[in-house]
Amino acid sequence: MAQEIYHPFESFKFGNRNCFLSGEALTSEEEKIQVFPQWLMSRYQLEDKPFKMLDESMATYKDIKIPCAAYISEAFLEPLENEIAAAFETGYDALKEIDELKLFQWAGKLLYGIIFNEIQSGIKLQHSKGEEFNISQSIIHKFSNLHLMLQSLNLPVVFEDFKPYSVFLFKADNNPLEFGYRDEINTLTFSLRIRDFGLIICLQDNGANLSYHKEVYDKIKGQLLHPIQFEEFCGRVFYSAYLFNRLPEYNVMPANGEIYIEAMPLRGLSSKPLFDDWLNKIYGQVLESFWKNWGFLLLEIIKNPEQPMSFLFNPDGSLISEATIELPR
Template sequence: MAAQIYHPFSTFNFSNTKCFLTGDSLSSTEEKIQVFPQWLMSRYSLEDKPFKLLDESIATYKDLKVPCSAAVNEQYLEPLEAEIAAAFELGYEGLKALDELRLFQWVCKLLYGIVFNELQAGIKLQHAQGEEFNISQSIIHKFSHLHLMLQSINLPITFEDFKPYSLFLFKVDNHAEEFGYRDEINTQTFALRIADFGLVMCLQDNGANGSYHRELYEQLKNDTLHPIQFEEFSARVFYSNYLFNRLPEYEVMPVGEEIFVEAMPLRGISSKPLFDDWTNKTYGQVLESFWKSWGFLLLEIIKNPNQPISFLFDADGNRVPAGAITLHP
């Protein structure tokens, strides 16, 4: 039987009666899995830590769950979690050796799990106010494609001659117990800094941010970074993905038992560049938020508007070695 793609956004059904991944009916609304896997929450004592949702309400990490069929969890998700947990246990070298597609699937699962919780909260709130739930078409477009790509976990989906993401991985001199997590749901950007590594991923840019930062990444990727340096690189990627001005389109082609996903050219019919213009003042605001632990303020960061403060490069453009940085959060 040909594989069937599940389209939750066509019916807008985000209830707890259907599996979030396959749409299969569940025997109980208690059939759920954690968004943040138990192995990660236990390792960093996250269960009761606050997690802020888009509507400013506060949940805890352990509150975030998605409805999931026990069979789907056992067959597809638990093996994925086991693979990722084993790689994380080995740190940077484990991540480097991991199949990138598996890491992409894991990040998709995590981000889509957060999206699912945000949608449930939004629907509940607007219904309580007697309103219809409203969400922009461009956001639906992005979330639908995120869910399509997520189904590469359980369906024979092949990404035809492209990677739907940009991935940046570094060795970072982190504190052993530190858990640095950040996401931007609208642009689908993800960063995680734990153990001896930091990674940043843009989930649906077809590698555009990878190309945008290629020269910079080539200069840095073999170095061990100080945490403030990794946060600076992350800020650059989060900001560039905000400037990325295309909504990628995909051709989905079922062929026999398989499903091929082909990316339409990003240039499309628009003659304008893929990224809007970089503005140092806006970048400085992003950087201020990423450097919160070190207390830098926007006025200091963009004291020279043409050259914001950097811990990656000195004023002459030379690399700053991590060992030369004495800052502590």
């Protein structure tokens, strides 16, 4: 029997009686897995730390779970988790050897797990007010496509000559105790800075952000970065993900026991560039947030509006060495 793609956003099934990935009925509402894996929570003592939801309510990291069939977890998620955990434990050199698709699947499952919890919370809140749950069609489109791509975990999915994501990986001189996690659900962008590396993934851009930042990324990707340098590049990517103005479209074609996914051209019928105009004032506001640990204010960052403050590049465009930066890690 041909395996079928599950479309949770068509029926809006976000209860706890169906597996988040396959949609099949579960035997119990207790059949769940942690969104943030136990090994990661244990390493950084995250279990009881607060995690702010979009509606400003607070959960703890260990509270964030998703319904998942036991065999899906055992056959598909646990082997991936074990491979990623081992690579994270070793650090940057091991992570470099991991298939990018697996990094995408791991980060995508984590971010989708947060989305699932946000939707559950939103549905409960609206129903308690006697209202229908509303969410924009463009957001549904993005979330639905992310879920489609995640089914490459449990179904024989083939991406035809494209990658649905952009991955950026750096070696970073981090404080070993720091857990630097950030996500932006609306743009499906994820970053993690721990151990001796920094990782950024745009989960639904068909590689557009990687192309957008290619020149800068090629200059710095082999260098050891100070955390403030990584956060600067992270700010660039999170901002460009916000400027990205396309909703990727795909053709899904089952054939010969496999499910082929083909990306439609991002340019489509529009003559607009793929990214809206870069505004240094807005970028400066992003940097102010990303540099919060070091206390730089917007006025300092955009003192020269044409050339915002940078710890990556000198005014002449040459790369700043991590060893010369005298700031705390």
